[in-house]
Amino acid sequence: MxxxxxxxxxxxxxxxxxxxxxxxxxxxxxxxDFRMLVSNYPRKPGKVGIVTGGGSGHLPLxxxxxxxxxxxxxxxxxxxxxxxxxxxxxxxxxCDSGSGVLCLFGNYGGDLMNFKMACExxxxxxxxxxxxxxxDDIASxxxxxxxxxxxxxxxxxxxxxxxxxxxxxxNLEEVCRVTKKALDNIxxxxxxxxxxxxxxxxxxxxxxxxxxxxxxxxxxxxxGIEVKKMMTADEIAQLSIDKIxxxxxxxxxxxxxxxxxxxxxxxxxxxMIVFGAVKKILDRxxxxxxxxxxxxxxxxMEMAGLSITAFKLxxxxxxxxxxxxxxxxxTNENK
Amino acid sequence: MxxxxxxxxxxxxxxxxxxxxxxxxxxxxxxxDFRMLVSNYPRKPGKVGIVTGGGSGHLPLxxxxxxxxxxxxxxxxxxxxxxxxxxxxxxxxxCDSGSGVLCLFGNYGGDLMNFKMACExxxxxxxxxxxxxxxDDIASxxxxxxxxxxxxxxxxxxxxxxxxxxxxxxNLEEVCRVTKKALDNIxxxxxxxxxxxxxxxxxxxxxxxxxxxxxxxxxxxxxGIEVKKMMTADEIAQLSIDKIxxxxxxxxxxxxxxxxxxxxxxxxxxxMIVFGAVKKILDRxxxxxxxxxxxxxxxxMEMAGLSITAFKLxxxxxxxxxxxxxxxxxTNENK
Numbered sequence: 236m237x238x239x240x241x242x243x244x245x246x247x248x249x250x251x252x253x254x255x256x257x258x259x260x261x262x263x264x265x266x267x268d269f270r271m272l273v274s275n276y277p278r279k280p281g282k283v284g285i286v287t288g289g290g291s292g293h294l295p296l297x298x299x300x301x302x303x304x305x306x307x308x309x310x311x312x313x314x315x316x317x318x319x320x321x322x323x324x325x326x327x328x329x330c331d332s333g334s335g336v337l338c339l340f341g342n343y344g345g346d347l348m349n350f351k352m353a354c355e356x357x358x359x360x361x362x363x364x365x366x367x368x369x370x371d372d373i374a375s376x377x378x379x380x381x382x383x384x385x386x387x388x389x390x391x392x393x394x395x396x397x398x399x400x401x402x403x404x405x406n407l408e409e410v411c412r413v414t415k416k417a418l419d420n421i422x423x424x425x426x427x428x429x430x431x432x433x434x435x436x437x438x439x440x441x442x443x444x445x446x447x448x449x450x451x452x453x454x455x456x457x458x459g460i461e462v463k464k465m466m467t468a469d470e471i472a473q474l475s476i477d478k479i480x481x482x483x484x485x486x487x488x489x490x491x492x493x494x495x496x497x498x499x500x501x502x503x504x505x506x507m508i509v510f511g512a513v514k515k516i517l518d519r520x521x522x523x524x525x526x527x528x529x530x531x532x533x534x535x536m537e538m539a540g541l542s543i544t545a546f547k548l549x550x551x552x553x554x555x556x557x558x559x560x561x562x563x564x565x566t567n568e569n570k
Numbered sequence: 571m572x573x574x575x576x577x578x579x580x581x582x583x584x585x586x587x588x589x590x591x592x593x594x595x596x597x598x599x600x601x602x603d604f605r606m607l608v609s610n611y612p613r614k615p616g617k618v619g620i621v622t623g624g625g626s627g628h629l630p631l632x633x634x635x636x637x638x639x640x641x642x643x644x645x646x647x648x649x650x651x652x653x654x655x656x657x658x659x660x661x662x663x664x665c666d667s668g669s670g671v672l673c674l675f676g677n678y679g680g681d682l683m684n685f686k687m688a689c690e691x692x693x694x695x696x697x698x699x700x701x702x703x704x705x706d707d708i709a710s711x712x713x714x715x716x717x718x719x720x721x722x723x724x725x726x727x728x729x730x731x732x733x734x735x736x737x738x739x740x741n742l743e744e745v746c747r748v749t750k751k752a753l754d755n756i757x758x759x760x761x762x763x764x765x766x767x768x769x770x771x772x773x774x775x776x777x778x779x780x781x782x783x784x785x786x787x788x789x790x791x792x793x794g795i796e797v798k799k800m801m802t803a804d805e806i807a808q809l810s811i812d813k814i815x816x817x818x819x820x821x822x823x824x825x826x827x828x829x830x831x832x833x834x835x836x837x838x839x840x841x842m843i844v845f846g847a848v849k850k851i852l853d854r855x856x857x858x859x860x861x862x863x864x865x866x867x868x869x870x871m872e873m874a875g876l877s878i879t880a881f882k883l884x885x886x887x888x889x890x891x892x893x894x895x896x897x898x899x900x901t902n903e904n905k
Contacts, residue, residue, distance in 0.1 A: 237763050237764070237780060237781075237800060237874070238837075238840060239761075239763070239801075239802075239803050239806060239836065239840040239843065239844060239875075239876065240802065240803050240840060240843055241802045241803050241804050241843065241847075246839070246843075249803070249842075249843040249846055249847075250839045250842045250843050250846075251842075252846045253841075253842030253843050253844070253845045253846030253847075253849075254842050254846075256845060256846045256849040256850075257842070257845050257846075257849070257862045257864055291839070292837075292839065294837065294838035294839050294842070295838065299838075302904075426574075428572050428574070429572070445572060446572075465572060466574075467574075467575065467576045468574050468575050468576050468584070469576055471574060499835070499837050500834070500835035500872055500874070501574065501872070502573075502627075502629065502834050502869060502871040502872050503629040503630065503634075503866065503869065503899075504581070504585045504626070504627065504629050504871060505573060505574040505575060506588075507584075507585045507586075507588030507589050507592070507629070508574065508575055508576065508581075508584040508585050508588050509574060509588070510588045510591060510592050511584055511585075511587045511588030511589075511591045511592075512576075512584075512588075514588075514591040514592070515591075527592045529592055531838065531866075534837065534838065536837040536839060537835055537836070537837050537874065539572070539835070539872065540574075541574065561903060561904040562904065563904060564838075565904070566901055566903050566904040568896060568901050568903040568904070569637075569896040569897065569898060569900070569901040569903070
């Protein structure tokens, strides 16, 4: 295991300490166990709170999106493991301003179970909560079982929409309505070229041959649809758009945002090459691209590969996507 | 070679096409050979032009910094190879608004030779030019031969300072004065854990054992100071600060910006851990950190490793570092 770390046992704490050392003017810990990060930007009185949570090892996901116009707080788990429900409950309390809290996170069993318990806990304090799940990974279940799908990089778009709606002082019902609309219009497919290593485990999450690519792999190394011989950027783009459009039909003049998300070890050059290939395919279909997101948004530490997300937009979603957001790891100021 | 690309021969063109497909509203090509990128933001009349150039394979370096408040243009070479002097000359012409052009680039033989020829060429058109070189890599030559040092990630700070000064309508002499001051106060040291592969070559640039780290390696895989047994994040931070302070003494209450630059395959978690370690060392010395830059600024495609840069600031440099800049790959809006 070749990682630039200290004791693997302290991986998460060391990382969160680094985040606070760098951005302590804008984000802060709820307590000193390094498991809850909340925004330190001025909070509008009565704003709906937006919180998330999930395992570590995916930076900027999840806690990198805590800031202004996105998340108010994030519960932080061990690498690839759900945070504890007690932390989530404390987080909900810390992020409630009297108007309720939306818990928005990826569809994973542990996270869902723990957030449900946390919401019940918050209910004792008369804090109104709602849960919405990211289920954008089309490779993880067929369309007729779409609610069972995993959440991957596309949840970043949902954070953006929910955060903007809350910052515009919409009430909890309205924030949930528009976030649900966003979630219903996001589709992702991922490709992995190499595994990653969980620091405390010390060995690769899976094996893959030098001339193979795993199509549809999840961000924790969950099995994909198939293992194929290594593909070109053009082939990856074509397969992705075919699968996404099969799942979410798009017509000429529809507008979408495209996210090319590097999984950790994939050079930006390759991400740009894939975006170029995707754009050509969409141009031929007359589908318009609005505000692309290219870079690392949801990673698996040193995993090589990338995911492609399409987010179908209408005027309301475009306005919320464009609405200013600024966190230490995200800004749409230059997008 | 496991890369998400098409024909290796088209690597640079495919990448630049992707950049234009994504950000064509903000950057544009000078002609259709994909070798010169210039800003498409409104240009202030009479502004000093800031241009750079260098080989591909380092995104966001070099062309990712073309935009508002940084570079006006960039000449693009093949992977790890200098652009042609004729392209540089065309670029200088395209970026001159009558007040002259600063050519600001890393200290590499090919780039320097070609930019010198390009400046001579521009002189025929009565375009005033100046050349300033990034020489921040302290591992590449001893202090008494500092002018022979290579330029690495620290040049991004110099782009920022030069771009801000030009945007404030300072004249060429003033832009050069303050950029020179910045360059004199930047020091970098790099660490490599794995090689990268030049697409058209198809094999790794160097070899390194599973339990070894190359201290002081350049961004093209140039030999470092020594190969050591794998180090912890704390050890890397300590060695870096020791070497940087040995070269550029700092005192209590001095202010510096720190850049932790991932070389391509190093997870953001590890970058944050190293930043946390660096910050602790500096805190103990009473050296203050202003506006840290953590992420990928100058990469070697899929090379694993990182570099640490210190940029010593005064009030003038702080104001220019803080001055707004926005390019498709950089903004300081959330730093």
